Amino acid sequence: MKTRLLLGLIGLALLGYGGYQLLHNSSVTHPPDVAKWLVIALIVHDGLLAWAVLVVGWLTARVIPVRTRPYVQGGLACAALITLIALPLIRRRGHAAPGLTLLTQNYAAHLAVLLSVVVAVVVAAYLVRVVRDRRQGRSTANERSATDHTSPTE
Amino acid sequence: MLPERPPALWPRFDRRLRSTAITARVGRLLGIAFGLCFVTGLLSHYQYHPWTWLPVPATPAWGYRLTQGVHVITGIASIPLLLVKLWSVFPLLFQWPPVRSLLHALERLSIAVLVSSALVEVTTGFLNILQWYPWTFSFVSVHHWLAYVVAGSVLMHVAMKLPLAREGLATPVTPVVGAPPEGISRRGVLVATGAGVGVVALTTVGQVIPSLEPIALLAPRRPTQGPLGVPINKTAGSAGITHIAPSYRLTVLGPHPFDLDLAAVEALPSIERHIPLACVEGWSVSARWGGTSLLDLVRRAGGYGGSTVHVVSLEQGGYGTSTIRGSQLHQALLATHLNGERITLDHGYPVRLIAPDRAGVLNTKWVTRVEIR
Numbered sequence: 001m002k003t004r005l006l007l008g009l010i011g012l013a014l015l016g017y018g019g020y021q022l023l024h025n026s027s028v029t030h031p032p033d034v035a036k037w038l039v040i041a042l043i044v045h046d047g048l049l050a051w052a053v054l055v056v057g058w059l060t061a062r063v064i065p066v067r068t069r070p071y072v073q074g075g076l077a078c079a080a081l082i083t084l085i086a087l088p089l090i091r092r093r094g095h096a097a098p099g100l101t102l103l104t105q106n107y108a109a110h111l112a113v114l115l116s117v118v119v120a121v122v123v124a125a126y127l128v129r130v131v132r133d134r135r136q137g138r139s140t141a142n143e144r145s146a147t148d149h150t151s152p153t154e
Numbered sequence: 155m156l157p158e159r160p161p162a163l164w165p166r167f168d169r170r171l172r173s174t175a176i177t178a179r180v181g182r183l184l185g186i187a188f189g190l191c192f193v194t195g196l197l198s199h200y201q202y203h204p205w206t207w208l209p210v211p212a213t214p215a216w217g218y219r220l221t222q223g224v225h226v227i228t229g230i231a232s233i234p235l236l237l238v239k240l241w242s243v244f245p246l247l248f249q250w251p252p253v254r255s256l257l258h259a260l261e262r263l264s265i266a267v268l269v270s271s272a273l274v275e276v277t278t279g280f281l282n283i284l285q286w287y288p289w290t291f292s293f294v295s296v297h298h299w300l301a302y303v304v305a306g307s308v309l310m311h312v313a314m315k316l317p318l319a320r321e322g323l324a325t326p327v328t329p330v331v332g333a334p335p336e337g338i339s340r341r342g343v344l345v346a347t348g349a350g351v352g353v354v355a356l357t358t359v360g361q362v363i364p365s366l367e368p369i370a371l372l373a374p375r376r377p378t379q380g381p382l383g384v385p386i387n388k389t390a391g392s393a394g395i396t397h398i399a400p401s402y403r404l405t406v407l408g409p410h411p412f413d414l415d416l417a418a419v420e421a422l423p424s425i426e427r428h429i430p431l432a433c434v435e436g437w438s439v440s441a442r443w444g445g446t447s448l449l450d451l452v453r454r455a456g457g458y459g460g461s462t463v464h465v466v467s468l469e470q471g472g473y474g475t476s477t478i479r480g481s482q483l484h485q486a487l488l489a490t491h492l493n494g495e496r497i498t499l500d501h502g503y504p505v506r507l508i509a510p511d512r513a514g515v516l517n518t519k520w521v522t523r524v525e526i527r
Contacts, residue, residue, distance in 0.1 A: 008309070015303050037277075041274050050241065054244075074346040078346045101379045101385045110371035110372060121349075
């Protein structure tokens with residue numbers, strides 16, 4: 001408990017220090033603009049992004065069969081995380097000042113490559129599951145017939 | 155008083171998938187990532203604002219390359235981590251009753267500060283490496299001071315949630331009781347998260363690790379792309395320098411001041427050093443620099459190894475001057491050559507400063523004056 005209290009107090013001190021400096025150096029930090037960004041961040045995440053994820057999750061539960069669902073959901077989550085990082089790069093490609101060799105790559109094409117890799121891995125993982133299930137199904141069937149043979153009265 | 159049950163339209167969530175087992179595991183990783191970013195960020199800040207009695211050391215030469223590479227790549231990787239962490243606790247935003255006590259209200263307020271400051275901190279950092287500034291404030295000041303707000307709220311959060319986090323870490327990821335979810339499992343969530351974070355990190359870390367540059371598909375920069383195999387982050391044009399006039403002089407001010415014209419600069423004795431160039435934006439590249447020892451010029455003007463030296467560029471304002479002393483001064487070059495070629499105007503022709511373990515922008519280009527203090 002003492003450790004937690006100490007952690008909390010150090011945290012509060014750091015938080016207070018940062019907040020104070022943000023307000024104190026207002027000529028460069030522009031607190032109203034920072035406040036605007038802090039509020040927009042909450043609205044965009046809690047009001048839009050999180051709900052979009054919930055809607056997609058709900059849709060996959062309705063549309064995708066149970067057996068493939070975990071693979072589709074995992075693939076979508078992974079793809080979404082990669083896409084989110086790629087989008088600003090795609091948006092800003094070619095916007096850097098000339099001569100900087102910055103943002104020169106074809107990020108849309110690279111994103112397509114990465115998403116194809118994700119799809120390929122997901123399909124491969126699903127196929128492995130199918131094959132394993134089939135083998136397991138066969139072996140349980142064999143066991144069952146063997147049991148049936150030795151104890152027919154059951 | 156609030157009713158005991160939430161109103162009919164209050165959001166409800168399937169809690170089979172979200173679990174403290176996931177939250178604690180992702181949270182632990184995110185905490186480590188934020189910790190690394192905070193410490194390396196402060197080290198980077200120190201590059202720009204060192205204490206007089208403790209100058210940034212020249213060894214290891216790859217020091218800043220490592221710490222700033224860690225800062226930027228960990229920062230990028232923490233974006234997907236943060237989003238998954240927030241996903242795992244999203245239902246708590248709609249807990250009922252929304253507020254139980256004054257302490258609970260304060261805790262929820264501190265979490266709002268944590269979430270929004272963390273989101274803004276990683277966003278501003280990421281947009282900075284794209285040199286995209288859709289705001290009016292100074293990126294450096296806000297990213298720096300907001301880091302204290304994030305670090306402080308993380309510590310307070312850990313202090314408040316420590317027992318819950320311990321419990322979560324002790325809980326197996328695969329649920330022992332209750333029906334498994336009809337879809338992705340908790341383990342599946344962790345695997346998908348790991349894969350997403352892994353891909354993002356692997357396809358950007360080529361900015362720092364040369365052998366991974368071929369797969370740096372999402373890196374804002376390819377560090378070997380650029381004139382003479384080194385990127386440019388400030389062109390001569392953007393610094394207001396179109397050409398070097400014949401009247402150019404390299405002036406060294408000290409007890410015995412002197413100045414050199416272009417021909418004399420070319421005739422200076424030259425040595426070669428391998429010094430990586432590491433940018434605050436996270437990219438870095440090894441390079442072979444040729445030029446004259448800055449300390450030799452300082453000594454010739456009456457200075458010594460313990461001098462504090464200001465290096466002044468033809469560039470006006472911004473990063474047009476830098477200060478060098480200590481072991482960096484002992485190893486610094488006024489470089490005329492890069493990877494065997496005469497440096498171009500964009501690289502800082504006629505001479506630029508280069509020293510080991512020194513943030514890229516402090517290696518002043520277009521040097522015209524050296525002042526010994």
